[in-house]
Amino acid sequence: MNANEFTLKSIRKAAHLTNRVSAKMSHFSARVEGKTTRLLSGIDMSVKVSKSTPLEKVYYANIPFIKPVMPAMPAVGSKSTITIFLPTLDNGAFFGGIATALVVAAKFALASRRQLRVVQTIKTGQHEDLSKFFLSEGIDVSNLDIAITSVADRQYNIYGYIPMHPDDIFIASAWWDAYIINQLPINKFIYLIQDFEPIFYNNSDLYVLSEKTYRGNKFIPLCNTRLMYDFMRERKYPAFNRTSAYYFEPAVSRIDSGQLHKKSSIDKKRLFLFGRPNVHRNLFFSALNAIDIAIQKGFIDTSNYEFFMAGQDDLPDISLPSGVAVKNLGKMKMADYIDFSKTVDIAVSPMMAPHPNYPTLEFASIGTAVVTTKYANKQSLKEYSENIFMAEVEAESMAEAIKLAAKKSYGRKIDDIKNNNIGSSWNKSLDSVIKKILAEL
Amino acid sequence: MIKDLVLDVSVIIAFKDKAKMTATAASSFTRFGPAVKEIVLISNNSSDSELQEVKNLTKDLPNVKVIERNVPFNYHKIYNWGIKQSSGKFVIMMNNDVELVEQSVGLIEKMYRKASKPGVGVCGCTLIYGDKRHIQHAGVFLQPKGMADHMYIGELYRDVISNVSSTKFPYDIRNDLKMTAVTGAFQLVERKKIDSVGGLDERFIIGGGDVDLCIRMNKKSYQTWFVGGGYMIHKESMSRRHIPIPYSDFYYSYLSYITGYDASVGDPFLPKITRNFKYGEQ
Numbered sequence: 001m002n003a004n005e006f007t008l009k010s011i012r013k014a015a016h017l018t019n020r021v022s023a024k025m026s027h028f029s030a031r032v033e034g035k036t037t038r039l040l041s042g043i044d045m046s047v048k049v050s051k052s053t054p055l056e057k058v059y060y061a062n063i064p065f066i067k068p069v070m071p072a073m074p075a076v077g078s079k080s081t082i083t084i085f086l087p088t089l090d091n092g093a094f095f096g097g098i099a100t101a102l103v104v105a106a107k108f109a110l111a112s113r114r115q116l117r118v119v120q121t122i123k124t125g126q127h128e129d130l131s132k133f134f135l136s137e138g139i140d141v142s143n144l145d146i147a148i149t150s151v152a153d154r155q156y157n158i159y160g161y162i163p164m165h166p167d168d169i170f171i172a173s174a175w176w177d178a179y180i181i182n183q184l185p186i187n188k189f190i191y192l193i194q195d196f197e198p199i200f201y202n203n204s205d206l207y208v209l210s211e212k213t214y215r216g217n218k219f220i221p222l223c224n225t226r227l228m229y230d231f232m233r234e235r236k237y238p239a240f241n242r243t244s245a246y247y248f249e250p251a252v253s254r255i256d257s258g259q260l261h262k263k264s265s266i267d268k269k270r271l272f273l274f275g276r277p278n279v280h281r282n283l284f285f286s287a288l289n290a291i292d293i294a295i296q297k298g299f300i301d302t303s304n305y306e307f308f309m310a311g312q313d314d315l316p317d318i319s320l321p322s323g324v325a326v327k328n329l330g331k332m333k334m335a336d337y338i339d340f341s342k343t344v345d346i347a348v349s350p351m352m353a354p355h356p357n358y359p360t361l362e363f364a365s366i367g368t369a370v371v372t373t374k375y376a377n378k379q380s381l382k383e384y385s386e387n388i389f390m391a392e393v394e395a396e397s398m399a400e401a402i403k404l405a406a407k408k409s410y411g412r413k414i415d416d417i418k419n420n421n422i423g424s425s426w427n428k429s430l431d432s433v434i435k436k437i438l439a440e441l
Numbered sequence: 442m443i444k445d446l447v448l449d450v451s452v453i454i455a456f457k458d459k460a461k462m463t464a465t466a467a468s469s470f471t472r473f474g475p476a477v478k479e480i481v482l483i484s485n486n487s488s489d490s491e492l493q494e495v496k497n498l499t500k501d502l503p504n505v506k507v508i509e510r511n512v513p514f515n516y517h518k519i520y521n522w523g524i525k526q527s528s529g530k531f532v533i534m535m536n537n538d539v540e541l542v543e544q545s546v547g548l549i550e551k552m553y554r555k556a557s558k559p560g561v562g563v564c565g566c567t568l569i570y571g572d573k574r575h576i577q578h579a580g581v582f583l584q585p586k587g588m589a590d591h592m593y594i595g596e597l598y599r600d601v602i603s604n605v606s607s608t609k610f611p612y613d614i615r616n617d618l619k620m621t622a623v624t625g626a627f628q629l630v631e632r633k634k635i636d637s638v639g640g641l642d643e644r645f646i647i648g649g650g651d652v653d654l655c656i657r658m659n660k661k662s663y664q665t666w667f668v669g670g671g672y673m674i675h676k677e678s679m680s681r682r683h684i685p686i687p688y689s690d691f692y693y694s695y696l697s698y699i700t701g702y703d704a705s706v707g708d709p710f711l712p713k714i715t716r717n718f719k720y721g722e723q
Contacts, residue, residue: 071695076707078720
């Protein structure tokens with residue numbers, strides 16, 4: 001090693017060591033910053049910061065999403081709006097509950113000739129072209145008629161304001177948004193009920209607070225599906241037992257994109273699991289067990305089937321004890337997902353909730369045999385489609401349903417499409433009920 | 442200064458501790474204000490020592506009485522109660538951090554004359570921060586995208602006077618101006634008129650009730666007026682610490698303010714101030 005080489009290596013070593021030390025320091029200082037921030041904001045109470053802390057500081061540091069939003073005077077020249085509170089528009093594309101809430105709000109805006117205003121309450125998102133999204137759902141709303149705002153950054157000592165025109169109509173879907181809107185100085189709001197949200201929690205403050213939102217009488221309930229409506233009525237919440245409680249059936253049919261493909265005798269069939277372990281009511285692990293049991297019991301001929309799952313990116317392909325691997329397709333683009341759907345012979349889509357989930361209805365609409373789960377008053381989904389097989393929430397019961405789904409022939413599945421009762425037009429789903437609600441407000 | 446004329450006015454000043462400041466508020470009347478029927482100092486949960494000091498400091502002032510109302514703080518309840526304990530034909534509701542100064546001479550008399558007119562309700566005036574340079578209050582406007590704010594707050598008094606009729610300072614605070622409201626830090630009103638609307642709304646706790654009072658009186662054809670010329674000192678800090686305002690104050694403020702608001706122009710009395718808060722602009 002010559003002198004130059006030695007010098008360079010020495011410098012490189014020194015730089016490397018400096019780099020490691022600074023990286024450790026940076027990591028350490030970030031942790032210190034995080035810890036002190038949590039201590040000061042009242043989230044972390046491991047160190048006593050002051051003699052006593054105001055209740056609202058501790059309360060809203062730990063349950064930030066119910067921090068009130070302050071009413072404010074409307075802007076000069078503003079007109080009345082349909083204002084929907086949503087957790088965020090961050091996803092770029094909208095699925096499920098958020099997509100439906102946007103559709104409902106847009107339809108109310110069109111029917112009442114008001115502007116649509118979206119208020120993000122949890123996270124300020126980089127929203128995509130909403131007008132384009134609405135068009136894909138068959139609704140024509142110009143971006144010029146859509147205002148997007150956020151109160152997500154509000155804290156216990158930093159107020160979030162919502163300018164309110166006296167004729168604004170408010171819509172909530174998530175329970176915490178209903179909680180906030182319920183506090184605003186308005187007479188009535190529309191509470192879009194898409195789930196019984198207390199079941200998201202253990203017995204806890206959040207359970208109590210979320211359930212409390214159903215007990216008020218300051219809202220008009222609009223339930224997503226008759227089943228959801230019946231479930232709420234059975235619980236005797238006052239607002240749901242009036243004549244002015246409403247429901248609609250979602251327009252989620254995919255039949256316009258085509259039906260289940262017929263496979264040749266050499267093509268393998270496909271079993272698909274709507275797999276989202278982070279959405280607990282989708283019973284991901286019980287469903288995997290159910291597939292394994294179905295294979296072990298010979299309900300599924302593995303030589304004639306491929307196994308897939310999709311819905312979440314950060315999952316490996318999973319090998320079942322029975323020897324087959326379930327391949328994870330992750331979060332698919334909508335167009336790819338729709339194309340793929342038409343190749344799925346059996347879809348396993350559990351939903352431990354009072355309503356049918358959208359994948360169940362979407363798959364059934366194109367002729368796929370779907371296995372889903374019962375819950376409370378949701379005992380049968382035959383009214384939607386004969387292609388839906390109901391199971392109890394245990395894996396063994398789901399395996400039995402997979403057996404029945406596997407037995408159903410392609411011809412019968414396609415035949416049953418014509419008896420389906422799954423909407424494909426939001427106009428048909430919503431126009432009548434929106435008219436009634438607007439008349440009531 | 443005409444001291445031989447005693448105005449039929451009860452000055453009501455609530456306080457908690459801060460004996461010197463409270464006594465200064467009262468004594469400033471003797472130096473720069475008119476003679477008034479009485480000055481009623483209401484202690485709200487003051488310490489014994491501070492209360493005693495207030496009594497000591499004001500014992501030589503004419504027509505001052507110190508009484509106690511030891512209930513949980515609610516500005517509106519305390520002043521409503523204070524009005525009932527007083528006897529003047531007119532009442533002044535005043536904060537204990539407000540002080541009359543040389544530039545206040547003649548101002549209360551002017552407000553008194555204004556408030557005596559049949560169609561006039563609450564009267565207020567210019568208040569300057571303790572630095573004696575910046576404006577704290579020159580009337581209240583209903584604020585688009587907010588609730589209510591003070592006109593010209595934080596601006597140099599000198600600038601406001603020397604740039605009258607500019608885009609920034611469209612209204613001349615040396616003139617009397619009709620307003621939506623004036624701050625509760627100093628309000629003068631005829632007793633029978635405030636009684637006719639039931640006094641301050643006690644559903645408010647910390648703030649909002651002063652503006653609400655003016656709006657309700659405006660609706661009853663008792664117009665709120667800002668009386669121009671001269672000023673008092675309001676020793677409120679320019680950089681206020683955060684005082685949590687109960688949500689209910691926002692709730693009731695909205696319900697009240699919206700009734701006095703015009704969405705096409707903003708504040709109906711100060712549209713040149715609110716015209717910049719347009720829809721679609723952040």
